Amino acid sequence: DSGVTQTPKHLITATGQRVTLRCSPRSGDLSVYWYQQSLDQGLQFLIQYYNGEERAKGNILERFSAQQFPDLHSELNLSSLELGDSALYFCASSQVAGSPLHFGNGTRLTVT
Amino acid sequence: QQQVKQSPQSLIVQKGGISIINCAYENTAFDYFPWYQQFPGKGPALLIAIRPDVSEKKEGRFTISFNKSAKQFSLHIMDSQPGDSATYFCAASITSGTYKYIFGTGTRLKVLA
Numbered sequence: 001d002s003g004v005t006q007t008p009k010h011l012i013t014a015t016g017q018r019v020t021l022r023c024s025p026r027s028g029d030l031s032v033y034w035y036q037q038s039l040d041q042g043l044q045f046l047i048q049y050y051n052g053e054e055r056a057k058g059n060i061l062e063r064f065s066a067q068q069f070p071d072l073h074s075e076l077n078l079s080s081l082e083l084g085d086s087a088l089y090f091c092a093s094s095q096v097a098g099s100p101l102h103f104g105n106g107t108r109l110t111v112t
Numbered sequence: 113q114q115q116v117k118q119s120p121q122s123l124i125v126q127k128g129g130i131s132i133i134n135c136a137y138e139n140t141a142f143d144y145f146p147w148y149q150q151f152p153g154k155g156p157a158l159l160i161a162i163r164p165d166v167s168e169k170k171e172g173r174f175t176i177s178f179n180k181s182a183k184q185f186s187l188h189i190m191d192s193q194p195g196d197s198a199t200y201f202c203a204a205s206i207t208s209g210t211y212k213y214i215f216g217t218g219t220r221l222k223v224l225a
């Protein structure tokens with residue numbers, strides 16, 4: 001168990017809808033990362049937060065947004081969903097720069 | 113310059129054999145190179161990692177070989193077991209500033225019993 005908690009585990013929704021994915025980092029970890037993994041694909045970096053502030057942005061669509069709250073949990077908001085957004089979304093956390101990433105078990109999003 | 117190229121895409125090895133997965137990078141600013149193991153339905157888990165000041169790191173049956181001049185690193189799994197069957201990702205990171213991890217595209221390893 002990595003200590004990173006992601007909810008929900010599965011999400012099925014229709015095109016055009018909006019969903020929120022939640023991540024609770026490991027105790028003591030200040031950094032949260034979001035990754036997208038499509039079927040049989042690698043891990044695409046979306047965005048990173050450190051202690052509530054955005055630190056780095058990857059290939060995150062404008063329809064997607066995220067934030068990290070004072071209690072360090074993070075939410076990834078996906079709006080105007082398209083079929084191609086169906087994927088596994090992983091959250092990872094790390095203590096400080098230079099420390100390993102610890103991944104949650106992901107949220108599987110299916111857009112129908 | 114931000115890419116990490118990983119090969120092969122898939123690998124089948126007999127039980128007891130050696131599994132070798134290779135990665136190459138371009139950005140010389142990368143200073144941390146971890147390998148992650150992912151089982152179906154689970155998130156990736158850190159397996160072993162190396163920094164560029166050493167050429168090799170071994171943990172049990174898993175060894176990372178690092179070639180700084182060639183900008184390449186590889187994972188060797190000795191005495192491969194069916195339980196090692198998983199997807200393996202290499203990654204590279206710059207441990208300062210934005211501290212962004214870049215992952216390879218993954219290698220699906222199957223170890224035959």
